[in-house]
Amino acid sequence: xxxxxxxxxxxxxxxxxxxxxxxxxxxxxxxxxxxxxxxxxxxxxxxxxxxxxxxxxxxxxxxxxxxxxxxxxxxxxxxxxxxxxxxxxxxxxxxxxxxxxxxxxxxxxxxxxxxxxxxxxxxxxxxxxxxxxxxxxxxxxxxxxxxxxxxxxxxxxxxxxxxxxxxxxxxxxxxxxxxxxxxxxxxxxxxxxxxxxxxxxxxxxxxxxxxxxxxxxxxxxxxxxxxxxxxxxxxxxxxxxxxxxxxxxxxxxxxxxxxxxxxxxxxxxxxxxxxxxxxxxxxxxxxxxxxxxxxxxxxxxxxxxxxxxxxxxxxxxxxxxxxxxxxxxxxxxxxxxxxxxxxxxxxxxxxxxxxxxxx
Amino acid sequence: xxxxxxxxxxxxxxxxxxxxxxxxxxxxxxxxxxxxxxxxxxxxxxxxxxxxxxxxxxxxxxxxxxxxxxxxxxxxxxxxxxxxxxxxxxxxxxxxxxxxxxxxxxxxxxxxxxxxxxxxxxxxxxxxxxxxxxxxxxxxxxxxxxxxxxxxxxxxxxxxxxxxxxxxxxxxxxxxxxxxxxxxxxxxxxxxxxxxxxxxxxxxxxxxxxxxxxxxxxxxxxxxxxxxxxxxxxxxxxxxxxxxxxxxxxxxxxxxxxxxxxxxxxxxxxxxxxxxxxxxxxxxxxxxxxxxxxxxxxxxxxxxxxxxxxxxxxxxxxxxxxxxxxxxxxxxxxxxxxxxxxxxxxxxxxxxxxxxxxx
Numbered sequence: 001x002x003x004x005x006x007x008x009x010x011x012x013x014x015x016x017x018x019x020x021x022x023x024x025x026x027x028x029x030x031x032x033x034x035x036x037x038x039x040x041x042x043x044x045x046x047x048x049x050x051x052x053x054x055x056x057x058x059x060x061x062x063x064x065x066x067x068x069x070x071x072x073x074x075x076x077x078x079x080x081x082x083x084x085x086x087x088x089x090x091x092x093x094x095x096x097x098x099x100x101x102x103x104x105x106x107x108x109x110x111x112x113x114x115x116x117x118x119x120x121x122x123x124x125x126x127x128x129x130x131x132x133x134x135x136x137x138x139x140x141x142x143x144x145x146x147x148x149x150x151x152x153x154x155x156x157x158x159x160x161x162x163x164x165x166x167x168x169x170x171x172x173x174x175x176x177x178x179x180x181x182x183x184x185x186x187x188x189x190x191x192x193x194x195x196x197x198x199x200x201x202x203x204x205x206x207x208x209x210x211x212x213x214x215x216x217x218x219x220x221x222x223x224x225x226x227x228x229x230x231x232x233x234x235x236x237x238x239x240x241x242x243x244x245x246x247x248x249x250x251x252x253x254x255x256x257x258x259x260x261x262x263x264x265x266x267x268x269x270x271x272x273x274x275x276x277x278x279x280x281x282x283x284x285x286x287x288x289x290x291x292x293x294x295x296x297x298x299x300x301x302x303x304x305x306x307x308x309x310x311x312x313x314x315x316x317x318x319x320x321x322x323x324x325x326x327x328x329x330x331x332x333x334x335x336x337x338x339x340x341x342x343x344x345x346x347x348x349x350x351x352x353x354x355x356x357x358x359x
Numbered sequence: 360x361x362x363x364x365x366x367x368x369x370x371x372x373x374x375x376x377x378x379x380x381x382x383x384x385x386x387x388x389x390x391x392x393x394x395x396x397x398x399x400x401x402x403x404x405x406x407x408x409x410x411x412x413x414x415x416x417x418x419x420x421x422x423x424x425x426x427x428x429x430x431x432x433x434x435x436x437x438x439x440x441x442x443x444x445x446x447x448x449x450x451x452x453x454x455x456x457x458x459x460x461x462x463x464x465x466x467x468x469x470x471x472x473x474x475x476x477x478x479x480x481x482x483x484x485x486x487x488x489x490x491x492x493x494x495x496x497x498x499x500x501x502x503x504x505x506x507x508x509x510x511x512x513x514x515x516x517x518x519x520x521x522x523x524x525x526x527x528x529x530x531x532x533x534x535x536x537x538x539x540x541x542x543x544x545x546x547x548x549x550x551x552x553x554x555x556x557x558x559x560x561x562x563x564x565x566x567x568x569x570x571x572x573x574x575x576x577x578x579x580x581x582x583x584x585x586x587x588x589x590x591x592x593x594x595x596x597x598x599x600x601x602x603x604x605x606x607x608x609x610x611x612x613x614x615x616x617x618x619x620x621x622x623x624x625x626x627x628x629x630x631x632x633x634x635x636x637x638x639x640x641x642x643x644x645x646x647x648x649x650x651x652x653x654x655x656x657x658x659x660x661x662x663x664x665x666x667x668x669x670x671x672x673x674x675x676x677x678x679x680x681x682x683x684x685x686x687x688x689x690x691x692x693x694x695x696x697x698x699x700x701x702x703x704x705x706x707x708x709x710x711x712x713x714x715x716x717x718x
Contacts, residue, residue, distance in 0.1 A: 020675070298712075300704050314690040314717055316379070316705045319698035323682070325691070331673040332686050334693055339678035345659045346675045353657075358673055 004107035005132055007051040008096030009043050010198075011060040011068060011114035012086050016347040017276040017340065020331040021308065024359045029114040030067055033280060040114040041071055046121045050128055051110070057081060057099060058114070059092045084239055087248035089198075090215060090255065094222040095238075097207050102229025108135050110201040111251075116273055117283045123269035131201040131265045134166035139263040140210065140256060141169060141201040144194025145271040150184035153341075154273075155196040155252060159264045170264045175257040194264060196252065197271055206261065215254050218247040277324045278340040281306040295327070306337065331358055363466035364491055366410040367455030368402050369557075370419040370427060370473035371445050375706040376635040376699065379690040380667065383718045388473040389426055392639060399473040400430055405480045409487055410469070416440060416458060417473070418451045443598055446607035448557075449574060449614065453581040454597075456566050461588025467494050469560045470610075475632055476642045482628035490560040490624045493525035498622040499569065499615060500528060500560040503553025504630040509543035512700075513632075514555040514611060518623045529623045534616040553623060555611065556630055565620065574613050577606040636683045637699040640665040654686070665696065690717055 015028025022028040029039045037045065044056055053074035060068050062082030069080050081095055093111055100109055110128060118124050131141040144157055156179060160171035175196070179187060187193035202210075211219035221241055228237040247254060256262055272283045281292040291299060295309030302317040309315045309327040317325070324340055326333040333343065350358050374387025381387040388398045396404065403415055412433035419427050421441030428439050440454055452470055459468055469487060477483050490500040503516055515538060519530035534555070538546060546552035561569075570578035580600055587596040606613060615621055631642045640651040650658060654668030661676040668674045668686040676684070683699055685692040694702065709717050 020673075298705055298708050300701065300708065309691075313688075314379075314714075316690060316692045318692075318694035318701045318705060320682075320693055320695060323679075323693065325693050327691055329672075331675060332668075332684070332691055333675045333677075334679055334682065334684050335677035336679060342659065342677045346657055346677060349657050349659065355673075 004055075004104070005051050005110070006055040006057065006100045006104065006107060007047050007110045007112060008093070008100070009040065009047075009056065009058045009112055009114045010089060010092055010096075011040050011058050011064070012083065012092060013115060015115065015275075016344040018274075018280070019343055019347050020328045020333050020358065021310065021326055025063070026067075027064070028274070030064060030071065033274060034117055034283060038071055039116075039274070040068065042118075043112060043114045043116075044072055044075065046118060046124050047110075047112075047128075049125050050132070054079070055100075055104070057096050059083060059096050060114075061086060082235075084242040087242075087245055088254075089251040090218060090247055090249045091242075091245050093200075093207075093251045093255075094211060094215075094218050095225060097204055098222045098225035099229040101204050101208070102226035106204050108132055108201060108203050109207070110199065113198045116197065116271060118269050118271055120269065124267075127265060127268045128199075128201070130168040131199075134163070134169035134263055134265055135201040135203055135206075137163075137166050137263075138203060138206050138261065139163075139166065139169070140206065140259055140261050141166075141263050141265055142172070142256060143197050143199040143201075143267050144264040145197045145267045147184075147188040147193065147195055150181060150188040151195070152178060152181055152184050153275075154178070156184075156187050156193050157196050157262075157264055158192050159194060159266075160192075163263055166263060168265055170266070172262045172264050175252075177253075194266060195271075197267065198252075200251070200256065210255050210259050210261070214258050215247045215249075218245060218254075221245055276340040277306055277308065277326065277343065278337050280308075281324075281337075304337065363414075363463070364410050364469070365414040365416065365459045365463065365466060366406050366469045366471060367452070367459070368399065368406075368415065368417045368471055368473045369448060369451055369455075370399050370417050370423070371442065371451060372474060374474065374634075375703040377633075377639070378702055378706045379687045379692050379717065380669065380685055384422075385426075386423070387633070389423060389430065392633060393476055393642060397430055398475075398633070399427065401477075402471060402473045402475075403431055403434065405477060405483050406469075406471075406487075408484050409491070413438070414463070416455050418442060418455050419473075420445060441594075443601040446601075446604055447613075448610040449577060449606055449608045449612075450601075450604050452559075452566075452610045452614075453570060453577050454584055456563055457581045457584035458588040460563050460567070461585035465563050467491055467560060467562055468566070469558065472557045475556065475630060478629050483626075486624060486627045487558075487560070489527040490558075493522070493528035493622055493624055494560040494562055494565075496522075496525050496622075497562060497565050497620065498522075498525065498528070499565065499618050499620050500525075500622050500624055501531070501615060502556050502558040502560075502626050503623040504556045504626045506543075506547040506552065506554055509540060509547040510554070511537060511540055511543050512634075513537070515543075515546050515552050516555050516621075516623055517551050518553060518625075519551075522622055525622060527624055529625070531621045531623050534611075536612075553625060554630075556626065557611075559610070559615065569614050569618050569620070573617050574606045574608075577604060577613075580604055635699040636665055636667070636685065636702065637696050639667075640683075640696075663696065 015022035057079045065082040134141045156176040158174040160173040290304040297307045298316045302320040306324040311329045322337045374381035416438045424441040493500045515535040517533040519532040649663040657675045661679040665683040670688045
């Protein structure tokens with residue numbers, strides 16, 4: 001039974017750096033940013049050969065539950081789990097793990113973000129298969145991505161020796177959160193550092209044991225969730241349990257970085273977090289003028305621009321360089337490419353102004 | 360009778376550098392670019408103390424005649440004259456002059472563009488009064504504007520001695536069309552050079568005599584138009600006369616710059632041609648961050664930008680500098696301020712693509 005495999009797709013979050021396309025009511029992971037399938041659908045598609053849809057679970061904001069059910073026709077409706085409130089990834093992982101244990105019993109579970117770009121699918125499946133096998137040894141397996149740039153916004157891990165009992169997996173000697181630029185440059189040049197992609201695989205027994213050790217209060221609430229998971233009044237009981245959570249933290253800080261059981265499987269796939277318009281453009285790839293264009297655009301002498309116009313209207317540019325333009329039906333964003341990270345400041349301003357219809 | 364005064368407002372043209380706000384079917388002069396009144400309405404408003412509305416005429420493209428009639432409720436419908444086709448300002452002046460002569464008889468007439476920003480109105484009226492009086496001496500009076508910048512796209516005139524018989528008017532010694540930048544810099548520093556603002560006042564007898572001398576073929580057609588002007592089938596006869604025009608040129612080149620009768624009255628008013636988004640911004644004036652904003656805008660650290668958003672949607676910018684953004688319902692223009700002159704290239708591209716709905 002130990003190798004019965006499930007997956008929990010983590011689909012909370014808002015994606016405010018992708019405003020105005022990403023909104024509170026239609027966040028990044030529920031949008032078709034990179035083709036016809038939404039980020040969430042693509043995530044579940046990638047899992048299909050390894051985890052059948054009836055063993056795929058999604059943890060999301062409660063307000064997105066119906067939308068997620070609509071997007072994932074093959075996944076049972078009861079597998080879409082709505083958090084009453086977002087408290088970080090540790091409670092989300094606890095919820096997903098508790099429901100699987102309560103309904104399906106022990107086994108292995110992969111936890112994956114719904115809003116990352118991963119290709120090709122076959123390479124992802126190879127990596128995840130390696131990670132599932134490594135997790136059978138009782139380790140917490142994290143997938144590491146070789147840095148393609150000295151990013152300062154990611155968490156890094158340093159790998160050590162290969163593990164004899166887990167082919168393709170390595171010991172993890174150190175975690176570094178959001179390094180300085182100098183360190184990030186050194187990490188990008190080193191062979192030993194990887195980005196923590198937020199993809200974890202572990203045995204549920206190990207998971208509950210680690211939670212008991214490092215976040216015991218949340219572990220106890222997880223036991224209550226597991227007991228309620230197979231009952232008809234699960235949602236009502238979750239509403240009662242959820243506000244009592246005090247460990248409102250990320251699973252990385254709360255568990256993974258403190259655990260002695262962590263291993264890393266290097267990713268064989270290309271990975272992008274698609275966290276900003278610049279990052280999305282890097283995935284989509286430029287045309288001959290260096291522009292990344294989605295939608296209807298006339299550019300005269302424009303270069304290195306990102307135009308994302310899904311509102312069916314024309315965006316026209318003359319002699320423009322290194323600028324992002326995003327046109328939705330009700331708003332237009334214009335900013336230099338190197339300020340794409342600061343788009344969230346617009347969202348903050350809208351919140352302060354009470355402009356809820358644009359959030 | 361010589362001082363009976365009329366005015367002809369020249370309201371052809373498209374304003375393609377103000378795309379996407381200015382369109383083929385709603386050109387610049389018919390738009391409220393600078394407030395609640397359209398450029399055309401403001402032009403007629405300014406004339407009111409000097410020329411009563413029943414003596415105000417408008418020459419425009421035939422397709423705009425009904426729109427112009429709607430905008431100018433006080434001006435008689437038959438005073439709105441539609442050119443079957445735009446052939447430059449010499450035919451337009453001939454048409455306006457012929458209709459006045461044919462319907463009202465001799466007198467003075469001012470010819471003024473409909474698409475310039477002029478303020479304050481009282482200063483304009485003082486200048487035009489001076490020009491009307493100078494025109495009574497038989498001169499072709501042009502209003503000169505002191506350069507506020509070394510513009511290379513305007514025509515310049517060099518004034519000479521003050522005229523004894525026409526207070527406030529000066530001889531014109533030279534015309535220079537679109538000078539080099541070096542020359543324009545010298546002209547802007549000199550006291551003797553003025554922009555030709557395209558505002559002319561002359562006696563109709565003088566006008567017809569000058570046309571006979573310099574554009575005799577057009578003068579003859581003008582006599583035909585004058586004869587037809589008071590008849591019930593004027594429009595049909597104009598349709599027959601108009602295609603026979605061969606002097607398809609500007610009145611500046613065709614008459615004024617060749618005439619020996621030209622005088623200049625310096626403008627006491629502020630004048631802007633509002634020919635481009637940069638020029639419009641100069642008239643509207645910047646806020647504390649140097650931005651010129653019309654419409655709903657959130658700017659975080661943005662400077663020296665021009666945002667013109669009349670579509671009721673939000674334009675959001677982060678860290679943007681020296682960029683023009685114009686958002687209409689169906690199109691968005693983004694370009695650096697110093698490329699604002701090249702917006703017409705977009706219109707040209709749309710024409711080539713056959714995108715008529717956006718022209």
